[in-house]
Amino acid sequence: MTKIVSENNDTSRSQLDPTLSEVTNGDYKYGFTTDIETDILPPSLNEDVVRFISAKKGEPEWLLDFRLKAFRYWKTLTMPRWAHLDIPEIDYQAISYWAAPKKKEGPKSLDEVDPELLDTFNRLGIPLQEQKALAGMAVDAVMDSVSVKTTHREKLAEMGIIFCSISEAVKDYPDLVKRYLGSVVSYRDNFFAALNSAVFSDGSFVYIPKGVRCPMELSTYFRINASGTGQFERTLIVADDDAYVSYLEGCTAPMRDENQLHAAIVEIIVEDRAEVKYSTVQNWYAGDAQGRGGVYNFVTKRGLCRGDNCKLSWTQVETGSAITWKYPSCVLAGDNSVGEFYSVAVTRGRQQADTGTKMIHIGRNTRSTIVSKGISAGHSQNSYRGLVKVAAKADGVRNYTQCDSLLLGPDCGAHTFPYIDVQNDSAVVEHEATTSKISEDQLFYCNQRGIPTEEAVGLIVNGYAKEVMNKLPMEFAVEAQKLLQISLEGSVG
Amino acid sequence: MMSASANPLLQYADLYNEHSATINNCSLSPLNALRASALQVVVGQQLPARGSEDYERTSLAEMFAPDYGLNISRLQVTADVAAAFHCGVPAMSTYLAVVVNDTIHLSKSLSRLPEGVRFCRFSDLSETDYEWLAGYYGKIAGLSRPEVALNTLLAQDGLLVRVNKGVHLSKPLQIVNLMAGGNPVMAVRRLLVVMEEDSEAQLLICDHTGLGAVECMSSSVSEIVLERNARLDLYDMEEASDATSRCSAMYVTQQEGSHLLIDEITLNCGRTRNDFDIRLEGEHCDTFVGGMAIGSAHQKIDNHTNIVHAAPRCHSHQLFKYVLSDEADGAFEGSIYVAPGAVHTESYQSNRNIIASVGARMHSKPQLEIYCDDVKCSHGSATGQLDQEALFYMRTRGIPEADARRMLMQAFMSDVIDSVRMPGLNDRLRQLVDRRLSGDAAHCIDCRHSCADDASKQS
Secondary structure, rough: OOOOOOOOOOOOHHHHHHHHHHOOOOOOOOOOOEEEEEEEEOOOOOOOHHHHHHHOOOOOOHHHHHHHHHHHHOOOOOOOOOOOOOOOOOOOOOOOOOOOEOOOOOOOHHHHOOOOHHHHHHHHOOOOHHHHHOOOOOEEEEEEOOOEEEEEHHHHHOOOEEEEHHHHHHHHOHHHHHHHOOOOOOOOOOOOHHHHHHHOOEEEEEEEOOOEOOOOOEEEEEEEEOOOOEEEEHHHHHHHOOEEEEEEEEEEOOOOOOOEOOOOOEEEEEEEEEOEEEEEEEEOOOOOOOOOEEEEEEEEEEEEEEEOOHHHHHHHEEEOEEEEEEOOOOOOOOOOEEEEEEEEEEEOOEEEEEEEEOOEEOOOEEEEEEEEEEEEEEOOEEEEEEEEEEEOOOOOOEEEEEHHHHHHHHEEEEEEEEEEEOOOOEEEEEEEEEEEEEOHHHHHHHHHOOHHHHHHHHHHHHHHHHHHHHHOOOHHHHHHHHHHHHHHHHEEO | OOOOOOOOOOHHHHHHHHHHHHHHHHOOOOHHOOHHHHHHHHHHHHOOOOOOEEEOOOHHHHHHHOEOOOOOOOOOOOHHHHOOOOOOOOOOOOOOEEEEEOOOEEHHHHHHOOOOOEEEEEHHHOOHHHHHHHHOOOOOOOOHHHHHHHHHHOOOEEEEEEEEEOOEOOOOEEEEEEEOOOOEEEEEEEEEEEEOOOOOOEEEEEEOOOOOOOOEEEEEEEEEEEEOEEEEEEEEEEEOOOEEEEEEEEEEEEEEEEEEEEEEEEOOOOEEEEEEEEEOOOOOOEEEEEEEEOOOOOOOEEEEEEEOOOOOOEEEEEEEEEEEEEOOOEEEEEEEEEOOOOOOOOEEEEEEEEEOOOOOEEEEEEEEOOOOEEEEEEEEOOOOOOHHHHEEEEEEOOOOOOOHHHHHHHHHHHHHHHHHOOOOOHHHHHHHHHHHHHOOOOOOOOOOOOHHHHHHHHO
């Protein structure tokens, strides 16, 4: 419960009190566990575990080597401490690195999928079933560590689009996977990338061939279910010349007292004139009001705009996770390539988020836009951390960064750490940031028009986030809007 | 000489250990009292490496690595002060002190200081004042940073400005720092400014390098205290040579209702790192920190600010502007910290940079760290070039391109220059900037005696 201690408690502020305290009290909608038989490896991390995972998945030799190299490198690293986060010590030996729903005979159709699992996804609102397929999505659902079901696969295959779990891709398209895996995020990139490279269990693989426009949104849902497990999925998206794909990612986890670790990698390769739009709605369990439990979300997401005239757009709505450490980035290597990052990050309770982006301009006339909106409530800490780098040879670069923070309550924090590094004299790089609370004038205006404070806060917050919400694909925008409402339950209309 | 990987401060620690008796004998007890703890920090901490947080472009280890000479026996440097230095700010009537390396010469003008103002060496204080000095010296700066600890370890004297309660100084105080000597030398400079309640003063600091000086290093630590309703305008101008390294740290605490204005002007330098640590501890404080840097050749200019709003209802504004050409390297890392409970804080920060040639680089990191909801804070940073359309427009009006560029750059700098409230100084700065941008050395040959002359006229 938020307690407002302030000397100048005027009327509108005290009216806001119950509203704000409800913000920190909203319950987690997705807090259920699914009782499915799970195949769990005992907690520990050593080379045998890495070999076990690789063997369990029947991987080729080169992939095992990749994992082992990553693991050996990981052992030399220490956990990074530079972020504005208070991360408790994590015992990596106390985590189970393999938790798969027990494999019966592979399901041939949806009817054969465990009904309880389907129910889980239904409660998540994943359009896995037939009627939802009308929404025009192809879904790859990753539960704990293993990809459960990919829909629409045949239809996509007709167009030459590959959309499958990464373990299937390793079996069916080893050349593609070998060529691209680790090419954007190397296992030496950072602590969590090394860990993921060693123990990643599953994830999605997308390949859009030359000139193909993917006719539907591709979507993945991640869910950590078994207790004491970590989720280490890996997504690899390749858009070949002139291709287009819009990819959605949703995440939830059940309520648990202990912290769960999620260390994922997303790699995107964008070739000449191709476009990739990657949208995330992240709603991992954030822990309770006292900060017990919740998911540690340490994710490395990076796209390489390798081709000329290509475009990569990241949109994220971050409402969950106890701790978020995530910087979806664009390496703009091809000339005239475009990078975009739109983010709404909501923190409440005892959540901590350190999130932002990196725009690395290497090619000529590359452009990037960053719009980041932070909303902090309760006792949470919300940081934006972003890098805009213009290499010496990148002529004609343009970047615009806007990052705003909204504070709801006297005990939260909002922080901005932009890094701007310009090495070329023809670049124009702009950064703007503001931090404030909801204007009392605006609230008063709404009240005066008969809108109760609670609704007014909702209205203002929605308006504040709109610039980012507008960038989400329609299906997701509705869900994201709902999520924002749930996150700020009580204060949003 | 130390290898690059080892801690370059250790050479000074060794030097201190060898000569501690000499250093202590030529100094005062309040300064000596901190040396033991300073030594611990110097020996125990590494200087931050280039690329580490807040030191993206500056390697303090490289700065301190050369085996600089130190004047630990306090030999009087008998430089002909009036003849040797080129002060860029002449024709101003000021109370002047000249610091050659770290030896302080007080001009005769100081004998005419109004009552209630002290502007002197620490060593001029009588023993009865030592306790008072110990209450401030080293207390505001602390010893958390190794470069500050090194300064504290080696400082043997310093300048004191103390303005008593209610005293308004009508003429500015001026400190001219001069690096001189034919050997690589490090000057260890220390300044303490105590503005008591309701007092008011202006202080101008000019940093120069003498004509004969070779590679030199200036390590300076300034501690400034503004008590209730005190006002201080501080202008710090650097106009040094390419061979000069400067590592300056300025620590300020402000009490209720105090006003502070700092303008940091870097016209010419070698490697410069300026740190500003400002704590607003009382309500209704007002702070403006302006900065202007012109970098060319291989100059490196790095300004780092940290403004801590610890009390409610304070206002702060930062404005830093850079023009970088040739292969100059600029960095600005500024932060605003609003502590829990510091309601009604208004804090703004702006950093604007022009990269005027192909090899120049700029690193900017404006930061906000806010732990209180009822605030208005913003920051902005922009890096770009001169407006091509404006240039074109001016050329169509018959202004040659070089002149047009200079005029635009001059205009770009003008809002920092306009913040200067010292009569005569802004006009002078405009001229200096103009000369600097047109490629001339900014120092004014025609005025080489004026400062001292002015000072002596007053005495």
